[in-house]
Amino acid sequence: MTKPVVLMTGPFSEEDVAALERDYEIHKLWEQKDQAAFFAQHGPRIRAIATRAELGARPELLAQLPNVEMVSSFGVGLDAIDFPTCKARGIKVSYTPGVLTEEVADLTIALMLGIARQLPQADAFMRRGEWVKGHYPLVTRMYGKRLGILGMGQIGQAIAKRAASFSMPVSYHARHQRSDVAFPYHATAVDLARNSDFLVVIVPGGAATEKLVNADVLTALGPKGFLVNVARGSVVDEEALLTSLENKAIAGAALDVFWNERDINRRFFALDNVVLHPHGGSATVETRGAMGKLVRDNLAAHFAGKPLLTPVG
Ligand code: 8YV
Numbered sequence: 411m412t413k414p415v416v417l418m419t420g421p422f423s424e425e426d427v428a429a430l431e432r433d434y435e436i437h438k439l440w441e442q443k444d445q446a447a448f449f450a451q452h453g454p455r456i457r458a459i460a461t462r463a464e465l466g467a468r469p470e471l472l473a474q475l476p477n478v479e480m481v482s483s484f485g486v487g488l489d490a491i492d493f494p495t496c497k498a499r500g501i502k503v504s505y506t507p508g509v510l511t512e513e514v515a516d517l518t519i520a521l522m523l524g525i526a527r528q529l530p531q532a533d534a535f536m537r538r539g540e541w542v543k544g545h546y547p548l549v550t551r552m553y554g555k556r557l558g559i560l561g562m563g564q565i566g567q568a569i570a571k572r573a574a575s576f577s578m579p580v581s582y583h584a585r586h587q588r589s590d591v592a593f594p595y596h597a598t599a600v601d602l603a604r605n606s607d608f609l610v611v612i613v614p615g616g617a618a619t620e621k622l623v624n625a626d627v628l629t630a631l632g633p634k635g636f637l638v639n640v641a642r643g644s645v646v647d648e649e650a651l652l653t654s655l656e657n658k659a660i661a662g663a664a665l666d667v668f669w670n671e672r673d674i675n676r677r678f679f680a681l682d683n684v685v686l687h688p689h690g691g692s693a694t695v696e697t698r699g700a701m702g703k704l705v706r707d708n709l710a711a712h713f714a715g716k717p718l719l720t721p722v723g
Pocket residue numbers: 462463464484485486487488510689690691692
């Protein structure tokens with residue numbers, strides 16, 4: 411039987427690629443030197459796309475694939491997928507919710523502690539051999555401080571659950587107040603920031619949330635407040651953030667995501683009040699393995715004529 415043709419938009423783990431190659435004729439877009447020639451030859455044959463959240467399925471790509479039936483995305487972010495086109499053309503979309511929730515929440519807590527207790531800075535102090543010369547300056551307590559969560563979806567709730575063990579009172583802002591969540595709700599991001607010592611950003615990316623964390627929000631967070639972004643770089647006005655950090659208008663920021671990934675703004679490197687992390691909330695062997703399996707299981711369901719396991723919407 412001929413294998414269905416699947417286009418991969420970016421690298422996956424060796425295990426994922428090997429498993430996909432068993433069941434599909436795989437083409438690797440990033441390895442194509444002449445993409446126009448590639449699409450001319452294979453575009454109409456491609457029936458599914460295996461993609462990553464940050465690569466998505468953009469209009470230019472979908473336009474080259476007249477017979478694509480499905481997009482199976484690795485990750486939960488949907489901001490790079492062209493949903494109007496998918497809807498108009500009946501292209502199904504799956505993603506990998508659930509399996510990465512706890513992992514991203516773990517990293518969020520690590521980043522909060524990392525910036526409050528200055529873990530990378532203290533580590534650098536040790537490596538410079540400075541301890542023999544004197545003590546490291548005092549840092550900021552985290553437990554008991556007010557945690558504001560911007561976005562109260564699955565991951566926001568997993569972060570809130572962890573915050574309870576640090577005795578942190580939680581409040582949140584999201585587009586809508588949730589009836590299934592008891593935490594106090596703030597009507598705006600500014601109100602939330604004003605009532606937070608740690609402001610964690612975990613809203614979806616995309617046009618609706620672009621620069622939601624702007625200069626006003628950072629001013630409201632204030633010189634004792636920490637910003638932690640585990641959502642998308644686009645949610646934060648990065649110019650305003652850099653200025654606030656340089657002027658110590660906020661206490662610090664711990665960032666997993668940036669505007670220009672992976673070539674981030676060099677101004678971050680000069681700052682001593684940041685913790686920088688290379689977009690990896692879900693990046694453990696265990697969770698990435700589970701995400702890869704879900705990408706494959708969704709593809710398999712589609713080609714078996716069954717409902718997708720984790721469809722979008
Ligand atoms: C991954 C993510 O870094 O799920 C998302 O939206 O941003 C992360 O889990 C990404 O999907 C890996 O390609």
